[in-house]
Amino acid sequence: MPGPRMPQLIKFKNCRILRNSRIFEDDIWVREGKIIDPEKVFFDEKNCADVQVDCQGAIVSPGFIELQINGAFGIDFSQNENNVEEGVSKVAKGLLAHGVTAFCPTVVTSPKHMYHQILPRLRKRPGGPHGATVLGVHVEGPFINVEKKGAHPDHCIRGLDKGFETLSDVYGSLDNFRIVTLAPELENAMPVIEELTKRGILVSLGHSVSDLQCGEEAVGRGANFITHLFNAMLPFHHRDPGLVGLLASERVPQPVYYGIIADGIHTHPAALRIAHRTSPQGVVLVTDAISAMGLEEGTHTIGQMTVEVRGDRAVLAGTDTLCGSIASMVACLRTFRGATSCSLVEALEAATLHPARALGIQGQKGTLDFGADADFVFLDEALNLSSTWIAGECVFRHGARPC
Incomplete structure (x- = not known):
């Protein structure tokens, strides 16, 4: 037989x-x-x-891995509390047309009750014909510096008054977490970074006025990512390069991974070249896309804020403040390669191998x-x-x- x-x-x-x-x-x-x-x-x-x-x-x-996406195709992960699962499914399916096979839905600074309603329902799940793999949630805020809030609502920004106890109280369950963006200069941030790292959650530094020394200490405590380099942080200064200086610091292990928005709007081509030439092994392409990605011009939302899409950019309604992009990962790849003149391999690894390494999943993805x-x-x-x-x-x- x-x-x-x-x-x-x-x-x-x-x-x-x-x-x-x-x-x-x-x-x-x-x-x-x-x-x-x-x-x-x-x-x-x-x-x-x-x-x-x-x-x-x-x-x-390898399929592209997206570590920072706030929404797309009319879905905003930070506001879709009544139809969370349906919204994630719609985005996961739509991303397949952009070559994204795995992603971290990103929730921006929000009121406490919104975290408790949304985060438990942003569950990790494998990919397939139904859509890209959901790797876990990226929570960006509310533990950020109000001076670099960007499009985050200042009335929802919080300090870490009681350290990890405050974080747990605000977020609720951390079961679905993969990345947390916070400002390392906040009081009690360092022990929080250590605890998150122990739990296997990647800590990313962003929306911050941190100097280089503080950033180096945060990396020493376990942080190993920078949220949208150059955006929502102190500009590079020759006497204190701030978080940007982590790309060339001799006091931290290399590479420190950094997300960068190569949509042709958020980051000047010269800045893309500087970052890539300084730390080519650390670059991770992210779209930072919002709900308006894949939609026509008009008024949309990101978290608690109203945004307007004007041509190829999204801004806070009534202002010129950028608040996420509407570019696809493939478009960012082309822009990055064109600006840096990097090889095809280098461009592709910035959207595949590097994000996988940042999350420690390079044995399975990327x-x-x-x-x-x-x-x-x-x-x-x-x-x-x-x-x-x-x-x-x-x-x-x-x-x-x-x-």
Whole structure:
């Protein structure tokens, strides 16, 4: 009697794959949603792969990982308390068209009751045809400096009066947390950073007037990310470079990862070049997109604030203050590569490997190494996306042809 049949084996051929920081021609073998080592597959079985996918010379990159997105397609994660699950599902599905296979829904500074209503329902979940993987929530605020509030409502900004007790009281359960953005100069911030780090939550420094010394201490306590570099922080000064100085500090382990909004609006091309040339291994592309991404010009919301979309930018209603972007990850990739003249590999790793490393999930996401999740995208040299795949299954294809 024949033994049990092995799970389906999928061979992706005619690929140019991104692996080990280079692009080269090779096949990709997938079984049970994972990339497998073909040397461990029997010869006869390889010749009879259950499914063969012709990549037609496409570049196959790991799927993009988005660590800071406030919403999109009319959904605002900070205001959608009545339909949280439905809103996350809509964004997760829509992001597949942008090559995003995993993301952290981001909740900005809000009243305490909103955190208690929304955060428990922003649950981690695997990706698939229904949408990108939800890695966990990024909570940006309210423990930030009011002097660098940006688009955050000042009446909701809080101090850490009782340290971690205050944080727990404001947020409630931390079960779904992945990243917390806070200002390290706040009183009691350092022990809070230590406790969050012990719990496996990435601490990001942002919306801050911190000097370099304070930033270095925060990194020493466990923080290892900077929220939207250059935005909502002290500008670089030659006598005290502030949080920007962490990119070149000799007192902290390198790299310190930093999110950067390469939408052509939030960060000048020269600033993108400075950051990339100073710390190319730390750059993480983020969109910081708001609910208006994917929508037409008009009035929308982010958290407790009303915003206006004017052309290619979003501003607080009645002002010129930027409040998140409306750019896609693919658009940010093109802008970043054009501004920095970096290689295609460097651009792609800023949206794949680096965010995975920042979260410590590079064994599963952000690479095409053996054993990693088979989440990837097909692209051309100009970074035009043709399809998105999760667990070896096509979940989006550009144009009329369905997956």
